[in-house]
Amino acid sequence: MQSNNQETILDKLTSVRDIKELSLQQLEILARELREEIIHTVSCNGGHLAPSLGVVEITLALMYNFDPEKDKIIWDVGHQSYAYKILTQGVEKFRTIRQFEGIPGFPNPKFSKMEHFGVGHSSTSISAGLGMAVARDLAAEDNYVLSIIGDGSMTAGLAFEGLNQAGDQDRNLVVILNDNEMSISNNVGALSSFFSRKLYDQRFVRFKEDLKRRLRQVPRIGEELVNYARRSEDSLKSFFTPGMLFEAFKFNYLGPINGHNLKSLIDVMKQVQSLEGPILIHTGTTKGKGFPPAEKHPTHFHGVGCFEPETGKPTSNKAATGEAYNSVFGNTMCSLAEHNSKIVAITAAMPEGTGLACFKEKYPDRFFDVGICEQHAVTFAAGLASQGYRPVVSIYSTFMQRSYDQIVHDVCLQNLPVTFCLDRAGLVGEDGPTHHGAFDISYLRHIPNLVLMAPKDELELQSMLSLGVEHSGPCAIRYPKGSGPGKQMQSKGETLSLGKGEILKSGNELLVITLGSTVSPALEAANDLQARDGSSICLFNARFIKPLPEEQLLQLIPSFGKILIIEENSVIGGFSSAITEFLFDMEIMGSNTKFKRMGLPDKFIQHGSRSKLLNTVKLDKDGIKQELEQLLKSRGD
Secondary structure, eight states, X not given: XXXXXXXXXXXXXXXXXGGGXXXXXXXXXXXXXXXXXXXXXXXXXXXXXXXXXXXXXXXXXXXXXXXXXXXXXXXXXXXXXHHHHHHHHOHHHHTTTTSTTSOOSSOOTTTOTTOOSOOOSSSOHHHHHHHHHHXXXXXXXXXXXXXXXXXXXXXSHHHXXXXXXXXXXXXXXXXEEEESSOOOOHHHHHHHHHHHHHHHOXXXXXXXXXXXXXXXXXXXXXXXXXXXXXXXXXXXXXHHSTTHHHHHTTOEEEEEEETTOHHHHHHHHHHHTTOXXXXXXXXXXXXXXXXXXXXHOTTTTTSBOOBXXXXXXXXXXXXXXXXXXXXXXXXHHHHHHHHXXXXXXXXXXXXXXXXXXXXXXXXXXXEEEOOSOHXXXXXXXXXXXXXXXXXXXXXEHHHHGGGHHHIXXXXXTTTOOOEEEEETBBOOSTTOTTTOBOSXXXXXXXXXXXXXXXXXXXXXXXXXXXXXXXXXXXXXXXXXXXXXXXXXXXXXXXXXXXXXXXXXXXXXXXXXXXXXXXHHHHHHHHHXXXXXXXXXXXXXXXXXXXXOOHHHHHHHGGGOSEEEEEEEEESTTSHHHHHHHHHHHTTXXXXXXXXXXXXXXXXXXXXXXXXXXXXXXXXXXXXXXXXXXXXXXXXXX
């Protein structure tokens, strides 16, 4: 970001079409300005820094050669879209990114007509792009479709399913592979660049097409000669380049190209416009390009909070009340594994995010990062469990949705002892609706054989994890993003009884049934009301969604005429649904009993800080207190 009042090239842009009028030198200056703006804004708002810094030149080359108002540019996941957002929505809007009522951190067509597909989960861009290409051809339109996908996202099965059909369809589709992790040695890279230049040069393309046409004219054996020539070309390219896989999918492979060389990128994308069929451009980039701390520690700066733009050091913020849940999870896993050699840890490209980095270091032979392959992670765990091991699969709640079928068929149907740890359950904050873990209770609680738990604090997470790895069947534990209420870790957690909750506060006017992240604010609200006017509220921490603490509920509920059930999950099909279904089946839902349910509403919750979002949906202390007051108003009822 410019420190003085001198007008920049970025300031002068009035439309994305202005980019086409810039010289190569001006584009390179603009690349630097974009990086400065991304660093400045992310340092204030947090966000996905390193991925977006790595694709600035790719973004400019796309804008220089294509028209984002007409052509469909699809960013896989969206971690790489910040430069694109600046150029299509403007600097001022970009500075509101990830803020409440600002623009989202991921592409969303509702916020910009040039964001053509909503993303957040990985590996969708090729399939979505192929769908758009088919729609274009059915409508007899002539726009380009371009899918940008990172090498991490390319590990997922969905990406290969898209490649498979796209190659078979033989439609015009461009896939740009942003490779910032694969190791390509210098000599192989040099040879690859040489062949790539020849293979996308316009004269070579014309020669190749003319040769095919002439060979086909040879009587009887023309088509066979064309196929032989194609196989020879493919063999040559595959020997010197990493393109064998993509050529096998019937893509015309170009690369690797230096993803920070604007001239090469512009030339390649210009030549692509003269080619037919599916094309894959392989670009090599540096994650965090232009910001030394991010280049040195790209994993840390993949998704980052606020930091000092000069140094990259985190800015001070309000101290957390307790230890982060993912840290509690990771430390407990290490402790349990020390005494049980059968415990194995599995994650899907998130060893740091889930807290398993310490386990990875301490028990490398028992740690498995399967990449962005949640479905595989679950079935892989099932295979381990079938042979006597105790796999613990740690995946964010929102991403666990992708492996639903495997949870049902491969784990629960066989009643295998796999423990699922669902980090980021509930509202995650600035990443928004694609990342909120709003549905895990709803999509898990109806599966036979599965035990489902939610801890109220750090100690309870420790205890539930101990129970999970000892249980004879599948278990799932959901816990929120961020820190717990401040309970100190113990050498060994409390021993929990399956399907047993606890009364945290006695009372006789109103019963609150809750669990997990809503226990602490509910307890604070109840204590505040008791201190203010003597309200007598009973608070029951259920601990278990499945099996429900049925005996305790049957003892408690008939004593109360007013009941409030609270959860940080969709109210449709969630914890409160489980309780009301149970009460209905037991025929103890009296007509005079007032029931109130609190949870996430039946809509996708926008982005913003976690505290702001909890306040908006009234699941913080103030919102719960307000509901309690309403229920207590008519004490004589």
